Every structure is written in structure tokens, then in C-alpha cells.
Amino acid sequence: MRLFVALTLPWEVEDALSHLQASLPAGHPVPAENLHLTLAFLGELTSREAEDVHDQLAGIRAAPVALTLAGVDRFGDARARSVHAGVEGNAALSHLQEKVARAARMAGVDLARRRFKPHVTIARLSGKRVEPRLDRWVAEHGLFRFGPFWVEDFALMRSDLGGGGPVYSDLATYPLDGEAAPAEAPLR
Ligand code: 3AM
Numbered sequence: 001m002r003l004f005v006a007l008t009l010p011w012e013v014e015d016a017l018s019h020l021q022a023s024l025p026a027g028h029p030v031p032a033e034n035l036h037l038t039l040a041f042l043g044e045l046t047s048r049e050a051e052d053v054h055d056q057l058a059g060i061r062a063a064p065v066a067l068t069l070a071g072v073d074r075f076g077d078a079r080a081r082s083v084h085a086g087v088e089g090n091a092a093l094s095h096l097q098e099k100v101a102r103a104a105r106m107a108g109v110d111l112a113r114r115r116f117k118p119h120v121t122i123a124r125l126s127g128k129r130v131e132p133r134l135d136r137w138v139a140e141h142g143l144f145r146f147g148p149f150w151v152e153d154f155a156l157m158r159s160d161l162g163g164g165g166p167v168y169s170d171l172a173t174y175p176l177d178g179e180a181a182p183a184e185a186p187l188r
Contacts, residue, residue: 001045001160003042003043003053003156004040004157004159005038005042005057005104006036006038006157007036007037007039007065007067007154007155008036008151008154008155009037010149010150010151012149013035013120013146016069017120017122018032020072020144021122023141024083024122024134024137025131025133025134025136025137027082027125028165029122029123030121030122030124033168036155036157036168037087039116039154040101040104040111043109043110049109050156050171052107053104053107053156057156061178062092062095062099062176062178063177063179063180064152064177065090065093065151065176066090066147066151067088067090067093067150068087068088068145068146068147068148069086069087069120069146070085070087071141071142071143071144071145072085072086072141072142073138074134074138079127079130080125080127080130082121082123082124083121083122083123083138084119084120084122085119085122085146086119087118087120089118093118094116096154097118153173153175153176154174154176155170155174156170156174158171
């Protein structure tokens with residue numbers, strides 16, 4: 001099965017993103033229930049490997065994460081693949097992402113060593129040449145901002161690819177109820 005680890009988003013964020021999606025001039029909007037922030041893409045795993053990943057993820061102790069969405073952009077150069085809302089980097093999010101990546105490697109997953117670029121994909125495109133109106137839309141929505149909002153759990157997700165776009169299901173969720181590391185604790 002094809003697995004990834006993600007933060008799922010509270011409903012008020014889905015609401016804000018659906019407004020943004022409504023104005024998109026191209027692409028297939030990601031359905032509200034599929035909106036997420038990928039922490040690690042694990043790829044195809046056997047159920048045994050998935051169990052090992054689950055055991056490692058269940059051992060993670062991390063603090064809730066406050067997220068702010070900021071700006072919009074697209075992936076893909078001349079041929080656009082997807083459009084996303086950006087996410088402001090923060091220490092709690094980076095710590096969590098590092099812990100998830102470490103947990104996956106401990107379970108034997110061969111994770112790609114890509115730089116983590118937090119984002120929430122809001123639409124997928126078919127890889128055709130970028131339409132000028134899409135780039136105009138990106139430029140016009142540079143000031144999009146939403147948050148901060150709290151995320152208090154993360155999930156091991158399964159992605160089933162089909163003709164009508166991926167179908168995601170939560171295999172397990174893990175609470176973010178640990179203490180903030182000293183460097184991420186808010187100033188008093
Ligand atoms: O958060 P998003 O929607 O951008 O693009 C895929 C999606 O990310 C990404 O994993 C998430 C769940 O499918 N993904 C798919 N294949 C991938 C790959 N080979 C990948 N990420 C990295 N490498």
C-alpha cells in the first residue's frame with residue numbers, strides 16, 4: 001500500500017481553502033476532506049512495514065503545532081502539476097517533521113532526502129502547459145493568509161490511486177500533546 005504521514009486540517013481551514021479553490025482558473029480542486037500537509041511520503045510498503053512504521057510513529061512525543069498559511073504557488077515548471085497554499089515555517093513543525101522522518105527511517109523506510117517545503121495542495125493539474133491566467137492567479141493571491149490555527153494530531157494515511165484522483169484514508173492518528181522543546185516554547 002502507498003502511504004504517507006500528514007497533518008490533517010481543522011474544518012475552518014478547509015472552509016478558507018475552499019474559497020481560494022473557488023477562484024482558481026484551472027485544475028481539479030482537492031476535495032475538502034483530502035486537504036492535508038504532507039510530513040513524509042513513504043511510498044509502497046507491505047503491511048508488515050506499515051506496522052513497523054505505525055509502532056515508531058506511536059512513540060513520537062511532540063507538541064501541538066500552530067500553523068499559518070501564507071501565499072500560494074504552484075509546482076512544476078512549464079508544465080504545472082499542482083497549486084498549493086504555502087505554510088510559514090516554524091520550529092514546532094520542523095521538529096515534528098524531523099521526528100516523523102527519523103521514525104520512518106527507524107522502521108526501514110528509504111525516505112527521499114528532499115528539503116521539506118511545507119504546503120497544502122489545493123488543486124492538481126494535468127501537466128499541460130501553464131496557462132497565463134494560472135500564473136496571474138498565483139500573482140494575485142500572493143497575500144493570501146490564514147491562521148494561526150492549532151493542529152493537535154497527525155496521521156498515517158493511505159493513498160489509493162484511481163482514475164478519479166487519489167482516495168485517502170486515515171490508518172491511524174497520533175496525538176500531539178507533548179511539551180514544547182525549550183527552543184519552541186513561547187516567550188513569557
Ligand atoms: O502534500 P501533497 O499533496 O503535495 O504529491 C503527493 C502528495 O503530496 C506526494 O505525497 C502526498 C500524498 O500522495 N507524493 C506522491 N508521490 C511522491 C513521491 N514519489 C510524493 N512525494 C515524494 N515522492
